[in-house]
Amino acid sequence: MTYAGFWVVFEGADGVGKTTQVDLLAAHLRSAAGGARDVLTTREPGGTPLGIELRQAIMHGDHVVPRAEALLYAADRAHHIGTKVRPALEAGTVVLQDRYLDSSVVYQGGARGLGDEVERISLWATEGMLPDLTIVLDMAPDPARMSRDLDRVERETIAKSEEMRQGFLARAALDPGRYAVIDAARPVESVHASVVEAVAAAMDRRDGIPLEPWGTP
Ligand SMILES: Nc1ncnc2c1ncn2[C@@H]1O[C@H](COP(=O)(O)OP(=O)(O)OP(=O)(O)O)[C@@H](O)[C@H]1O
Numbered sequence: 001m002t003y004a005g006f007w008v009v010f011e012g013a014d015g016v017g018k019t020t021q022v023d024l025l026a027a028h029l030r031s032a033a034g035g036a037r038d039v040l041t042t043r044e045p046g047g048t049p050l051g052i053e054l055r056q057a058i059m060h061g062d063h064v065v066p067r068a069e070a071l072l073y074a075a076d077r078a079h080h081i082g083t084k085v086r087p088a089l090e091a092g093t094v095v096l097q098d099r100y101l102d103s104s105v106v107y108q109g110g111a112r113g114l115g116d117e118v119e120r121i122s123l124w125a126t127e128g129m130l131p132d133l134t135i136v137l138d139m140a141p142d143p144a145r146m147s148r149d150l151d152r153v154e155r156e157t158i159a160k161s162e163e164m165r166q167g168f169l170a171r172a173a174l175d176p177g178r179y180a181v182i183d184a185a186r187p188v189e190s191v192h193a194s195v196v197e198a199v200a201a202a203m204d205r206r207d208g209i210p211l212e213p214w215g216t217p
């Protein structure tokens with residue numbers, strides 16, 4: 001599918017700084033563009049009203065069997081992409097998204113042991129929509145960066161943090177043109193500078209995206 005917007009997804013294990021970097025990049029793009037281009041920040045799960053309910057059920061409810069968990073994330077994703085992300089991209093918006101299908105591949109496919117079908121379910125749910133750029137924020141698991149109030153999924157997968165880190169790196173290695181791996185163990189502003197550089201390069205690679213006046217930080 002072609003669209004006038006630009007779609008950046010942030011991936012990585014819990015606490016690597018995805019939300020922090022989404023917010024910084026949004027502020028940077030909004031100010032650099034002088035409001036000339038709409039910028040939408042969103043996340044999975046929970047980017048829509050239905051998604052907020054699904055997020056609550058998945059992450060804060062009682063035990064959910066892994067296959068149901070995978071389908072709930074996929075349902076959130078289908079609705080999120082169909083009602084919010086795809087229309088925004090078609091309208092020319094820059095979409096900055098916290099987590100997407102790599103999280104399902106790594107958490108449900110890897111940590112929960114559900115395997116390759118998880119990716120196929122997500123691709124079916126989204127009619128094959130893939131971001132222009134996925135930024136994997138990479139660092140060794142650091143308990144100091146993780147919330148003290150772990151959600152159900154975090155509690156049940158935290159022992160596999162290093163394995164999941166390797167899972168995200170393996171995803172990035174499969175398609176280097178579509179991924180950027182950024183060292184997230186540095187100060188916030190250094191990580192942000194690398195993020196801006198990666199986004200500018202990806203925009204440059206894609207025809208029709210005016211780089212100016214996005215600039216560097
Ligand atoms: N580069 C950094 N250096 C030090 N602390 C950071 C850095 N980036 C983020 N933090 C802090 O680490 C914590 C986790 O950051 P953030 O919520 O952005 O991560 P996240 O990847 O979105 O986490 P989650 O996956 O749990 O939602 C926050 O307290 C944040 O202020």
Ligand SMILES: Cc1cn([C@H]2C[C@H](O)[C@@H](COP(=O)(O)O)O2)c(=O)[nH]c1=O
Binds near residue numbers: 043059151153
């Ligand atoms: C999209 C997605 C997420 N998860 C997990 C990863 C985290 O433990 C939570 C999301 O919490 P965050 O504070 O918004 O990062 O859900 C998952 O297991 N599978 C997925 O597809």
